[in-house]
Amino acid sequence: MKPTYDPAAVEADWYDIWEKSGVFAPEHNPDGEPFCIVLPPPNVTGVLHMGHALNHLIHDVIVRRKRMQGFKVLWLPGMDHAGIATQTVVEREIGREGLTRHDLGREAFVEQVWTWKRKFGGSITTQMRQLGDSVDWSRERFTMDEGLSAAVREVFVRLYEKDLIYRGNRIINWCPQDHTALSDIEVEYEDTAGELVYINYPFTDGSGHLTVATTRAETMLGDTGVAVHPDDERYSEAVGKTVMLPLVNREIPVVADDVVDPEFGTGAVKVTPAHDPNDFEIGNRHGLEAINIFTIEAAVNENGGEFAGLDRLEARRAVKEALSAAGHIDHIEERAHSVGHCYRCKTVVEPYLSLQWFVKVGPLVTPAMEAVRDGRTRFVPQRWENSYFHWMENLRDWCVSRQIWWGHRIPAWYCADCDEVTVAREDPTVCPSCEGSNLRQDEDVLDTWFSSALWPFSTLGWPEETADLADFYPNAVLVTGFDIIYFWVARMLKMGLEFMGEVPFRDVVIHGLVRTPDGRKMSKSLGNAIDPLDVIESHGADPLRLAIVQAAAPGQDVPFDMEWVEGARKFGNKLWNAARFVLGHVDSGSVPADGGYPESPGPESAWILSRLAAVVERFDELSDEYRFSDAYGLLYNFAWSEVFDWYLELSKAALADEASAPQTRQTLGVVLRDLLKLFHPAIPYLTEELWKEVVGDGLLAGARWPDPPPTAAPQSMAVFQELVGGIRRFRSSHQLSPRHALELRIADPESVIESWWERQLKSLVAVTAEFGDAPDSDGFTRVVAGPIQGFLPLEGVVDLDAERARLERALAGAEADFAVADKKLSNPSFRDRAPAEIVTKEEAKQAEAEATIAKLRAQLDELGDS
């Protein structure tokens, strides 16, 4: 083995070996209990970023451990066709040749997208391999592949048959850039400085005017009414009258409606049914006409008279000027308001009346809320359930049609002869109503999230009743960011319950965002994003993985700093060298894959085995609660400060003794092996490489998860460590070389010392220990550890001041301990009310501190003043 850990060398070959071996497939544990996670499908246009890395690592840490625990694990990968995003990419590409998608025509354009997908769409799958994702590639799916398309069609038809999908004229969010409708959640709102324009609308009966306020003055071109609150006395006379719409000269009624807020603006609101959702509803209630004034580009159309052809912002200015010129502007206020933008292209969306397909969510919501309320699906951390409920309670119907070409085409046909609408599983050739053949399929495709909503079962073969579907639905866990709870998680719950009759997953693990060290959002456009592939290149996948896993507290954002990766790589080096040490004493390949714990370990080994047992147990508890940063933090500290810093050092003397050498070698082997197992889910490459050296039998990725080894701990380890620490402090205080041999006499009134201390004191701190009574002469100084006192000769310690300082520091510590215990114990209520074991513990602490104080004071007295 090389003397230094080299991530690049270690990581070169393992992924291929794993993949070819079949460990990543559920067939690896054919008889295990099924455990399935489906990967949130990244966009086919996507490249791996830190958000993916975090998300995938949580998956991988869960899945690799479960696999080692014997579950029949499926982690199913796939990609999302990402309708608008992908179409935009390909349009941009053909745009370089001066072409639009309309030049190509629908069929040729879609073919072009497929070509693009085959050529560039796979990059994230390569990157997932670099990261080490243990997915089952044999089951990879794509939302547009044949099976999933069949599932989408089946779902659409069934929902239509149940009257849960309908087509209707509604106000939707229109993106004038992408020329498509968006669902409510595809709109991002942002506070923007704007103005509130107060416009006077004169009454037609000549009785003065009424003032309305608007932030979008141009929409007045489409006004067909004015609304006031029914109880607003200021306007009680006005209701029923008509006003003359300026510029347009349309006579429009004043109506009374409850939704109007009398406090806002003037309490009178212009009603534009075609361009505002509220106004649309007011219009419906009062029979007001809806006049669309915009083209799909959001320029004013022919209904805008003289303003036709102007873009909406130009129109806003022109309308204001014209109103002003005609004396209709009352006044204008500055006002910040929230403006919706397309989540894809960031264009300001326009509320727009159009004919679209909608999913009626009401009947789907109730079971989906019940499932979370009664715990069939559980959010981790649980607080996200509040957001989920709140959102579900206020859901409006989901607009699922998109006016683009890349996606699942809506399976609806319109008959030109009889207006019959046919929604069918098979493409119809004749109209089922009039038997005419003049059929035209709906031009629209479905929202990308429609197919994503089916992902937990469509990927397993639904609507066919496959073996995978029987095994792996419901999925065990879903791991995702909070940002797509609404987009995805809630919809999967609705669809899963509707079509499978069962929740899609038991646990939903919600993680945060990856942030920069200064807590800002990492984004490509801000230029502060760290590319995980660069990190893998420069530091290795394992260091990146360990860094992220350690930093990712459940549900919290993850500040990502290269320092963490540096630290993780240092750990890798430490583990590497620990393995080299072990292999210096244990034959390579001689450690059994499981078990093999020594039956009668020596005291040092018994101690580390007992610690290992406790760590395994706690690690599993934490992992089962998805607290991986805590689990790996625990393991990291155990490995470094207990195994490496203590046990490996202790083993040196134990190995030198022929009697204890065999069980020590055995212990070194199995402890290292179990560390490799425990670390494997987080740092699979390095641990697999070391497994080859240490165990050499099969793949670690397919090995069995460790059980806590059965052992008992020697009682004196803590005192021994304290004594060693005391001696080291003594040396450090006097700047004595660690090699400087010391003779130590140890007085042990309570007989806690064990014989192995002697060899260890020599080995660890170069001390020759002699056990016996306290020396009866001066000329010694004390090192106190619990009940025992070590006496070191003062001879050679020239600096009495330094010695006094050391003792005083120790004394201060003991006095502080005493004070804390004493304060509690001198409180009668404490003795009355605290549990007996707590009281006993405090008494013991107090007694020990008292004894230590006495010894140190005695020593200081002997030293005298300086």
Add this chain to the structure above:
RNA sequence: GGGCGUUUAGCUCAGUUGGGAGAGCGCUUCCCUUACAAGGAAGAGGUCGGCGGUUCGAGCCCGUCAACGCCCACCA
């Protein structure tokens, strides 16, 4: 307008049944000891945001205030 999160060492953050304040990095001192200087040993550093309450006991529970951040809402 409603909801949620965060506030602990110089920095980034852990601390989940209330009972000895922790990690990594940074800093100081010593040491190239035969696994590892990408290391070892020792050490400095905190009124756990403020105030009030519950409790024998509060970083942890309750109330309140403050700062920062996020989400939601029919802000015409």
